[in-house]
Amino acid sequence: MIFGEESSVLLTGSTGMVGTAVKRQLNNCLDIKLLTPPKQELDLCDRQQVDAYFEQHRPDYVLMIGAKVGGIIANKTDPVGFLSENTRMQLNLFEACHKYETKKNLFLGSSCIYPRDCPQPMKEEYLLNGALEPTNEGYALAKIMGLKLAKYYYEQHGMLTVCPMPCNIYGTNDHFDLERSHVLSALVRRFVDATDENSHSVTLWGTGVAKREFIHVDDVAKALLFLMEKHTSPDIINLGNGRDISIRDLAMLISQKVNYHGEICWDTTKPDGMPRKCLDVSNMTTMGFKPSISLEDGITRTISEYRQLKKEGKIR
Numbered sequence: 001m002i003f004g005e006e007s008s009v010l011l012t013g014s015t016g017m018v019g020t021a022v023k024r025q026l027n028n029c030l031d032i033k034l035l036t037p038p039k040q041e042l043d044l045c046d047r048q049q050v051d052a053y054f055e056q057h058r059p060d061y062v063l064m065i066g067a068k069v070g071g072i073i074a075n076k077t078d079p080v081g082f083l084s085e086n087t088r089m090q091l092n093l094f095e096a097c098h099k100y101e102t103k104k105n106l107f108l109g110s111s112c113i114y115p116r117d118c119p120q121p122m123k124e125e126y127l128l129n130g131a132l133e134p135t136n137e138g139y140a141l142a143k144i145m146g147l148k149l150a151k152y153y154y155e156q157h158g159m160l161t162v163c164p165m166p167c168n169i170y171g172t173n174d175h176f177d178l179e180r181s182h183v184l185s186a187l188v189r190r191f192v193d194a195t196d197e198n199s200h201s202v203t204l205w206g207t208g209v210a211k212r213e214f215i216h217v218d219d220v221a222k223a224l225l226f227l228m229e230k231h232t233s234p235d236i237i238n239l240g241n242g243r244d245i246s247i248r249d250l251a252m253l254i255s256q257k258v259n260y261h262g263e264i265c266w267d268t269t270k271p272d273g274m275p276r277k278c279l280d281v282s283n284m285t286t287m288g289f290k291p292s293i294s295l296e297d298g299i300t301r302t303i304s305e306y307r308q309l310k311k312e313g314k315i316r
Contacts, residue, residue: 003031011063018065044092082138
């Protein structure tokens with residue numbers, strides 16, 4: 001059993017892509033009290049609000065999923081927000097977890113914590129062995145601080161927080177706003193729209209040579225609950241499938257799936273971001289977890305979901 005009977009579980013970021021996937025999994029746990037406060041009820045950046053919420057609800061377990069997230073454009077244009085907001089959320093949550101003596105927590109990290117020129121595949125011990133990728137440095141620094149808080153609270157106070165480091169997450173309930181979306185969802189929107197509009201060409205950022213590893217959000221949710229049950233250390237653990245794909249090949253794959261026959265152009269004046277991000281997932285595999293949704297199947301799902309949202313008029 002992941003959580004004890006009648007346990008209270010606080011899930012932050014419950015309306016986001018990962019949060020909603022975790023909530024779908026936890027809906028099967030009828031013996032727990034699941035707390036999913038919206039931002040209007042609990043602003044994680046407000047220390048007093050966080051403390052008051054913990055004092056009132058006394059969660060036994062906390063899943064720290066909520067964060068300020070975005071793609072390369074958002075990170076480049078608002079590094080202050082990505083560093084300061086995420087840092088404040090983390091400080092407030094870890095302090096409250098310690099003060100109100102939670103039993104076990106989870107802090108969701110990101111593969112962007114690894115150095116820009118990290119050896120591939122990236123092992124957990126490569127953290128802080130080099131300079132970060134400049135285009136998402138603010139977000140990465142905040143996440144690294146969260147990892148260190150987890151480590152220090154465990155060493156100093158015995159408070160256990162497990163720290164999964166997923167590769168690029170995509171899938172159900174992702175957003176398709178081109179200013180904020182991640183690469184896979186952005187490509188799905190670009191090619192579906194181009195097909196619908198009979199566009200002769202689509203121009204994409206960068207050279208297309210950068211490589212990324214992807215995992216569907218439903219696999220992430222299952223992995224997070226798996227770690228809450230099995231993992232007993234604050235040491236980071238990579239979460240992915242161990243295989244990456246170039247952005248150029250990803251664009252071709254998505255364009256083929258939506259039957260787009262126009263030209264794909266590359267704006268090489270725009271940044272590629274980190275050259276390659278492929279995780280060594282041997283520790284997670286040894287523990288007994290492997291993702292079950294292939295990239296091709298996940299892309300097919302995402303295309304279908306975007307088309308449905310567009311049909312319903314929910315895409316601006």
